[in-house]
Amino acid sequence: GLTCDNLLAAEVVTSDGSVLHASESTHEDLFWALRGGGGNFGVVTSFEFRLHPIGPTVLGGMMLYPVEQAPEVLRFYRQLSAEASDDLTAFAVLMTLPGGPRAVAIAVAWFGEPTAGEAVLAPLRAFGAPIADMVGPLPYLQLQQLFDAAAPHGLSRYWKSGYFPQLSDGLLDVLVDGAAGLSPLSAVLFFQMHGAATRVAPGATAFAARRDQWDIDILTQWTDPADSDAHVAWTRTFWNALVPFSEGVYVNHLDGDEAVARVRSAYGTNYDRLAAIKARYDPDNLFRHNNNIPPA
Known part of the structure; x- marks a missing residue:
């Protein structure tokens, strides 16, 4: 949880x-x-x-696919995450590979018995034509560092985020189209809310977002402060296209210019x-x- x-x-x-x-x-x-x-x-x-208790070794990592497969990959991710047991967490990322092309990734972490995990992840390994299969046993600490290189210290950053109760075809199409304009250091991230976190009553703690859903973030990063206005404007335009699909927001992913009404929606x-x-x-x-x- x-x-x-x-x-x-x-x-x-x-x-x-x-x-x-x-x-x-x-x-x-x-x-x-x-x-x-x-x-x-x-x-x-x-x-x-x-x-x-967990680890010290878990089953996890990333499957990387060319961005041209993004519509199919994200629909597969929708099915994989919707059917996930408590022992499986699955993320998706639209991004640019360091020094390379744009790509889409499915990142997974399995915390149950390893042999059972291999069986659960077999459909993922069999899906599509990945650029790389980087899923395997690894230390839990290394799993936590999986995306560290994508967010180095010293960059300028701006983001927009919201909860999405469904990954509808319409939403996924908007995301794929919008991500076509990603700058080299930016990404669209899908975080899944499911399992134990959803079995707590909304009023049991201050954190009320207790249904199965996805937290989707547009994370924009850049190096030259002179580019700030362009990146912020691009992020807001992309986000405005997603607003009709969104309901609420994860409080830790609010950005600094959110209105009071959006803070209220988080709770x-x-x-x-x-x-x-x-x-x-x-x-x-x-x-x-x-x-x-x-x-x-």
Whole structure:
């Protein structure tokens, strides 16, 4: 499940300097808000988490395909991710390979028994005509670093993001057409929300987005500050074509120029409760340089 679903307790310094222990039994309202409410309520100085055994070796990696196959690859990805068990996570990426052509990737991670994982991933290995099959056993730490090279330090970045309850043919066609204009360092990323994260009630924590869906990001990156206006304008135009398909947004993927209404959409029915808790623990909105929830 989500990291916030595995938080057991936190030590928090609030706006008046108080040091509070928040858990299911102490400052329960603050604990509820911390699990998905961002940095609106104080400075967390320590976390206590529920841990899960994993690795050290898992089955995962990427399948790379030429961008000309993107319509078919993304439809296959739709089926693969929709049928995935809790042990399988699948991402998709439209991108430009370092020093090379544009491509589409399906990245997977299997956390169950390895032999069973090979059977589950057999249809992926058999699909299409990949440029490269890079799926295999690898250290869990290496899996976490899979896309590090695509986001080096020092680039300018701008992005737009939203939740999409379905990967309809119409949406995929808009994405493929829009991605034809990707600059060399930019990408379109598909993150799947499924499994344990969707079996928690929307009101159980501040994080309300608990249905099966996809988080799609247009991540634009460039090196020359003189190109900023062009990249921002391109990203916004691309995003505007996706808006009719989108419902809500992942709060950590909001960009800096989002309106208050979009922050509200990230929390859905939990927003008013969060605003009331904000008024209790930070009535003057000291912690406001964030995806802000003003005190009610």
